[in-house]
Amino acid sequence: xxxxxxxxxxxxxxxxxxxxxxxxxxxxxxxxxxxxxxxxxxxxxxxxxxxxxxxxxxxxxxxxxxxxxxxxxxxxxxxxxxxxxxxxxxxxxxxxxxxxxxxxxxxxxxxxxxxxxxxxxxxxxxxxxxxxxxxxxxxxxxxxxxxxxxxxxxxxxxxxxxxxxxxxxxxxxxxxxxxxxxxxxxxxxxxxxxxxxxxxxxxxxxxxxxxxxxxxxxxxxxxxxxxxxxxxxxxxxxxxxxxxxxxxxxxxxxxxxxxxxxxxxxxxxxxxxxxxxxxxxxxxxxxxxxxxxxxxxxxxxxxx
Numbered sequence: 558x559x560x561x562x563x564x565x566x567x568x569x570x571x572x573x574x575x576x577x578x579x580x581x582x583x584x585x586x587x588x589x590x591x592x593x594x595x596x597x598x599x600x601x602x603x604x605x606x607x608x609x610x611x612x613x614x615x616x617x618x619x620x621x622x623x624x625x626x627x628x629x630x631x632x633x634x635x636x637x638x639x640x641x642x643x644x645x646x647x648x649x650x651x652x653x654x655x656x657x658x659x660x661x662x663x664x665x666x667x668x669x670x671x672x673x674x675x676x677x678x679x680x681x682x683x684x685x686x687x688x689x690x691x692x693x694x695x696x697x698x699x700x701x702x703x704x705x706x707x708x709x710x711x712x713x714x715x716x717x718x719x720x721x722x723x724x725x726x727x728x729x730x731x732x733x734x735x736x737x738x739x740x741x742x743x744x745x746x747x748x749x750x751x752x753x754x755x756x757x758x759x760x761x762x763x764x765x766x767x768x769x770x771x772x773x774x775x776x777x778x779x780x781x782x783x784x785x786x787x788x789x790x791x792x793x794x795x796x797x798x799x800x801x802x803x804x805x806x807x808x809x810x811x812x813x814x815x816x817x818x819x820x821x822x823x824x825x826x827x828x829x830x831x832x833x834x835x836x837x838x839x840x841x842x843x844x845x846x847x848x849x850x851x852x853x854x855x856x857x858x859x860x861x
Contacts, residue, residue, distance in 0.1 A: 558705060558798065560747035563740060566709035567716055570612045573645060577601050577714070579721055582825040589840055590848040594725070595821075596718040599829055599859025603665060606714050606737055606857050607638035607701075613710030614699045615642040623648050628696035630654070630676075630683035632785055633662025634858050635701040640671030651696050653686045655679075659785060662860050679779065680789070702734030703792025712740025718853050719748045726850040729836040731857050732756035732765045732806060733787035735795030741855065742802035756799065756806035757836035759783075759814060764790040766806040769799065783811055786832035786858065809838030817841060818861070833857035 580595045598606035615627060626649035629639050636652040643650035652671040654663060655678035666673055676686040691698055700707065714737070715728060728745045732738040735756075742754045758765050762780035768791055776790040791799065799806075809817070817834035821827040836854045840847050 558708065558743060560744055562705075562709045563712035563716060563744050566613045566706070567713040569616055570609060570710060570713065573612045573616075573642075574609055574713075575601055576717060579718060580825055580827060584824045585820065589844060592851045594718065594722045594851070594853045595825065595827060596714055596853065596855045597827060598714055599827065599833060599856050603634065603637040603641055603669065604859040605634035605638060606711060606855065607634040608641060609713050610704075610707035610710030610736060610740075611635065611638035611642040611699065612645070614704060614706040615639070615646055617706050618646070618697060622697045625695040625697065626651060627699050628652070628687060628690050628694070629699050629701060630687045631701050632658045632788070633665065634786060634860060636671055637662065637665040637669050639699055640666055640669035644670050649694075649696070651690045651694060653683055653690065655683065659860070665860060700792070701789070702736030703794045704736075705794065708736050708740045708795065708798070710740070711737045712744045714855050715741040715744040718855065719745065722851070722853060724851055725749060725752055725853045727753045727755055727847065728853040728855075729755045729757055729839070730855045731784070731787055731832050731835045732758050732799070733832065734789045735765065735791045735799055737855065737857060738803060739795045739798040742798060746802050753804045754802060755836075755839070756803055757839040758806055758808050759787055759835060760808040760810050762787055763808045765799070766808055768796060769803065769806050772800070782814075784814055784832040784835055786830065787835065807839045807843055809835055809842055813838035813841045821856070827856060828859045828861060829856050830858045830861040833859070
């Protein structure tokens with residue numbers, strides 16, 4: 558996978574996605590003694606960056622695959638993104654969601670035509686339920702993050718950020734399954750070889766940090782964090798990309814994540830779900846590291 562794949566994905570999805578704005582706040586910049594540029598994917602269709610990857614994956618399906626629809630398991634944002642992306646090709650999207658999924662995200666999936674099947678809130682239950690659905694309908698499984706086309710689509714947000722903001726020192730993205738961070742790292746390292754790519758993760762769900770340090774995937778099952786979109790663990794594909802391209806993964810406490818949500822809303826008028834506030838929460842806990850730097854942050858979603 559290379560930046561060329563991401564550029565091609567960008568060209569493919571441009572007719573369907575929104576080019577989201579980049580926002581800065583004088584107050585926030587002053588507090589952190591740095592220049593911060595927020596790429597507002599909370600304003601993307603379905604209010605999340607996930608629409609980029611889902612659109613790329615669905616648009617690449619063959620006519621034979623399209624005939625039977627698509628399927629996935631997701632706590633919300635990928636589910637809604639896939640449902641809407643499927644609608645652009647007039648095909649069904651079968652979505653497995655845990656019973657613990659936030660009501661706002663369930664409604665988002667329903668509003669975009671997703672056909673929901675609920676399951677127990679464990680990865681094993683998700684995967685078993687999905688197997689039954691795929692066997693019944695023959696739908697194509699679009700993995701939420703461990704998928705080549707998904708990763709390429711997610712990387713397009715970083716392409717837009719780098720095109721509009723010059724001389725970034727650091728680019729940050731939250732990390733759960735790693736699709737966004739993987740795509741971001743490939744795009745960023747191509748256009749800005751010296752940039753530091755930093756993943757941001759809840760301290761209560763720090764499998765990516767542990768995995769990066771250990772050199773192998775170390776999953777954490779059913780972690781307890783308000784950042785519900787980051788409760789999953791890295792995939793084999795995303796882990797390899799992150800291992801080769803990401804400089805570090807930093808974590809933040811639940812308290813800092815909540816504070817970051819408030820700061821984004823009160824000082825920048827950005828409605829960020831907890832998962833997407835984790836990068837700013839990391840900055841709260843590591844202020845000296847970011848002082849004097851130009852920092853790009855991808856606000857991953859706004860389904861709060």
